[in-house]
Amino acid sequence: MKKIGDYIVGPASELKAYLDDESGLPVPFNDDDIPSQFRPLIPLIRIWGIGDDVLRDSRVETAPVEERRELVQGMEHLYPGLVNWLGGDEAQKVQQTDAYHALSCLSYAFELAAVIESESGA
Numbered sequence: 001m002k003k004i005g006d007y008i009v010g011p012a013s014e015l016k017a018y019l020d021d022e023s024g025l026p027v028p029f030n031d032d033d034i035p036s037q038f039r040p041l042i043p044l045i046r047i048w049g050i051g052d053d054v055l056r057d058s059r060v061e062t063a064p065v066e067e068r069r070e071l072v073q074g075m076e077h078l079y080p081g082l083v084n085w086l087g088g089d090e091a092q093k094v095q096q097t098d099a100y101h102a103l104s105c106l107s108y109a110f111e112l113a114a115v116i117e118s119e120s121g122a
Helices: 012-023 036-048 053-062 065-075 079-086 098-120
Strands: 002-004 007-009
Touching: 036 053, 036 065, 036 079, 036 098, 053 098, 065 098, 079 098
Parallel strands: none
Antiparallel strands: 002 007
16 A cells, blocks of 8 residues: 555555554544543543444444443443533534544444443343
8 A cells, every 4th residue: 555645545455454444443532631520431432432433333233242331331420411511612613622522422332332232121
């Protein structure tokens, strides 16, 4: 593979592997930008805060039950406050911070995990 300007050129198999590796990573963020009340969620963000919707959903859906349960239990008490924060002043900014994006991705992972857990009767 090689980079030509803004483009990466190479065989499809190499490009797919590169993109899978890059897009399946959690959103990068600065810990200090996470509001203090949500800092206990940082370890969860580093696992579940995947920016790509399809890859994030796949990760949640294929996760072992114990890992998904840890996500739900780790988030459920902070989720109402997080939703209020995500829908508050920060959401009105022209460009949200990486921390905002990371917390949004974590909330999406939590929502899907909570649905899966409730449907499984866990």
